[in-house]
Amino acid sequence: MSELADSKTRTDLLNRLKRAEGQLRGIQRMIEEGQSCMDIATQMAAVRKALDSTYVRMTVCFMQQELSHRLASARADAGPEAQIESVLEDVQELLGKIR
């Protein structure tokens, strides 16, 4: 499967992951300081949500990229339908990972 070509999306994903990394460090601090389970849980749920939306962001970007790329190069022997099907199979695999 392809890598992400769009540098703006890559920067966006990197920033989101860096933020999530900082949140994880914050949670470790909360545990060390003996903060309440509920407060820690709130922060953990926030990181989880942030990672999920990063995942969706990456999947959508991948779809856009692959559809525009493959539809542009679709030939008669493997027309747009086959190209779309192939991209959607990859997307299904991506989404299946966080099922």
Place this chain on the structure above:
Amino acid sequence: MSELADSKTRTDLLNRLKRAEGQLRGIQRMIEEGQSCMDIATQMAAVRKALDSTYVRMTVCFMQQELSHRLASARADAGPEAQIESVLEDVQELLGKIR
């Protein structure tokens, strides 16, 4: 809501979070190196799973701690049933955060 009293569990949670933090750094490296979306997705799904099991670990530890603590101090005017109900309300709130 209480903090986690058991230092062994706290250490376990801290180690899990530290590992997840390292995984997130690894994913950033993968993006910078232009690795494939599917490989990045696999790693992201792994972090998500690791965070979820950390969350479950914390919730179970909280339940054990609160049940043993509150049942030991249950008095006649607020017997074990009321104590258990109160703990389960907290657990429901914890689990609701990642619904």
